[in-house]
Amino acid sequence: MAKDYCVLGIESSCDETGVALVRVSGAALPDLLAHALYSQIEMHQAYGGVVPELASRDHIRRVLPLTQEVLAASGQSLADVDVVAFTRGPGLAGALLVGAGVACALGAALNKPVLGVHHLEGHLLSPFLSADPPEFPFVALLVSGGHSQLMQVTGVGQYHILGETIDDAAGEAFDKSAKLLGLGYPGGPALSKLAELGNPAAFKLPRPLLHSGDLDFSFAGLKTAVMVQAKKCAAAHGGAVEALPQAVLADLAASTQAAIVEVLVKKSLTALQQTGMARLVVAGGVGANRSLRAQLNAECAKRQVRVHYPELHLCTDNGAMIAMAAAMRLQSGQQTAHKLYTFDVKPRWPLDAILS
Numbered sequence: 001m002a003k004d005y006c007v008l009g010i011e012s013s014c015d016e017t018g019v020a021l022v023r024v025s026g027a028a029l030p031d032l033l034a035h036a037l038y039s040q041i042e043m044h045q046a047y048g049g050v051v052p053e054l055a056s057r058d059h060i061r062r063v064l065p066l067t068q069e070v071l072a073a074s075g076q077s078l079a080d081v082d083v084v085a086f087t088r089g090p091g092l093a094g095a096l097l098v099g100a101g102v103a104c105a106l107g108a109a110l111n112k113p114v115l116g117v118h119h120l121e122g123h124l125l126s127p128f129l130s131a132d133p134p135e136f137p138f139v140a141l142l143v144s145g146g147h148s149q150l151m152q153v154t155g156v157g158q159y160h161i162l163g164e165t166i167d168d169a170a171g172e173a174f175d176k177s178a179k180l181l182g183l184g185y186p187g188g189p190a191l192s193k194l195a196e197l198g199n200p201a202a203f204k205l206p207r208p209l210l211h212s213g214d215l216d217f218s219f220a221g222l223k224t225a226v227m228v229q230a231k232k233c234a235a236a237h238g239g240a241v242e243a244l245p246q247a248v249l250a251d252l253a254a255s256t257q258a259a260i261v262e263v264l265v266k267k268s269l270t271a272l273q274q275t276g277m278a279r280l281v282v283a284g285g286v287g288a289n290r291s292l293r294a295q296l297n298a299e300c301a302k303r304q305v306r307v308h309y310p311e312l313h314l315c316t317d318n319g320a321m322i323a324m325a326a327a328m329r330l331q332s333g334q335q336t337a338h339k340l341y342t343f344d345v346k347p348r349w350p351l352d353a354i355l356s
């Protein structure tokens with residue numbers, strides 16, 4: 001591989017099509033030259049959630065125009081692309097196949113090698129794209145729509161899972177609770193926005209596994225508690241949950257958010273204590289949550305722990321994190337790109353399956 005090279009990254013695992021170009025110069029942190037994103041949220045909103053077949057078809061429509069946009073924005077051409085990376089999994093099978101197929105076709109047409117990367121590794125390494133990038137080693141709190149994990153990270157590809165959810169992910173807890181409160185899809189951002197208007201102590205909701213002594217999470221019971229509480233409030237007001245006064249809904253949202261955030265903060269602090277590490281990296285969509293950031297910042301400041309986050313717009317799915325993960329894997333020698341152009345996707349793919 002030439003000393004300086006460009007990696008094009010394509011993300012298509014769920015409801016966002018993302019494309020990005022990073023430049024790798026020696027051992028320095030790769031540079032993001034440009035990225036472009038198309039969110040399908042509006043299309044899926046009518047159905048209250050992601051419709052996989054519609055997602056796949058829309059990725060097909062978006063991926064090449066986004067690639068052109070990225071090349072134009074970075075002042076590069078297809079000939080400048082040295083490696084084509086794509087999300088190999090986990091995610092929706094049909095959606096993943098679009099990114100993998102396009103990446104391999106592009107690679108074959110350009111006679112350039114291709115590389116499939118793990119979506120969660122993309123999230124995990126996304127804070128390296130921020131203005132305040134972390135340094136190894138660190139504890140990582142990876143909280144997305146489908147996953148909640150605490151990890152001890154000592155380098156690229158060196159991930160030791162300390163704890164994870166035994167049922168719903170943190171993002172799922174936000175999304176499902178939001179749905180119960182009639183806040184639609186995607187629920188996390190809507191619930192957290194409404195929570196800012198409410199009282200987090202208004203309702204006493206369970207903090208699952210808060211005192212379990214281990215680093216695992218469980219959020220499935222929380223949504224049931226939210227539902228019971230919401231129905232109680234609705235009965236008291238003589239109507240449906242959706243018809244509750246805004247102030248009550250805001251209190252429910254704030255109390256739900258407080259329960260999720262308290263567990264995430266407490267377990268992260270325990271992980272730091274158990275590993276003796278002084279650096280925390282937060283990644284994944286829930287990492288955009290303002291209350292989570294504020295509480296982690298406050299608690300970590302008390303303990304002289306540095307906290308790093310992805311840029312807000314790179315918390316949820318994007319192509320930049322996929323290009324970055326590919327570039328960092330290539331740099332670290334964890335993986336080589338290939339010119340086979342045969343591909344598979346891995347809709348279910350635990351992160352520890354890629355560990356060296």
Ligand code: KG4
Binds near residue numbers: 144171189
């Ligand atoms: O990482 P991500 O884009 O997708 C997966 O790989 O799963 O995360 C999406 C998740 C959704 O559950 C969404 O509701 C949640 O992140 N999310 C938030 C916020 N923004 C996105 N949850 C809480 N507060 C937010 N501000």
Ligand code: ZN
Binds near residue numbers: 119144145285317
């Ligand atoms: Zn994601």
